[in-house]
Amino acid sequence: MVVSSPRRSSALFDKSPIPSPWSLENYRAVLRPGTGFGRALLNSLLVAGITTVLTGTLSWESAPDSDVLSFRREPGFRCVVNFSDEPVALPAHSEVLLTSGTLEGDRLPSDTAVWPAL
Structure with a gap:
């Protein structure tokens, strides 16, 4: 997943271990407003932070x-x-x-x- 994330959509199934050329196309698509990813990421960070604080106290x-x-x-x-x-x-x-x-x-x-x- 880490290797395929910076690939262009047209090269997702390319067998080379390192993507060439690198692209941020997939990141832009995920972080685009309206996808809900930003809200899910914020929720995960809040849950992790609150759990860490409670565990420590x-x-x-x-x-x-x-x-x-x-x-x-x-x-x-x-x-x-x-x-x-x-x-x-x-x-x-x-x-x-x-x-x-x-x-x-x-x-x-x-x-x-x-x-x-x-």
Whole structure:
């Protein structure tokens, strides 16, 4: 694909390894307004950028076979969701910022999420 992209349309199936003469005809066609390529390229760059930022700021804390989902983000934010059938102990925290249900003391009930400050 890289070798054929700078070829002229009439020489796309030429067997020579290096295109002669070089042409930007294919690039002009793809980048022409109305093809949607520019929008798709921008979308890809945004998704890659956001994924990179989130990956660098979120830390996954759950064990792969655990029924409790837990991740943290600095400075001082954690989210814990209990998908198990039994209440689980809350991790160490300074205060609870938000819950999706009522806590049972320092235990997180089944099917409940909590956002504690660290």
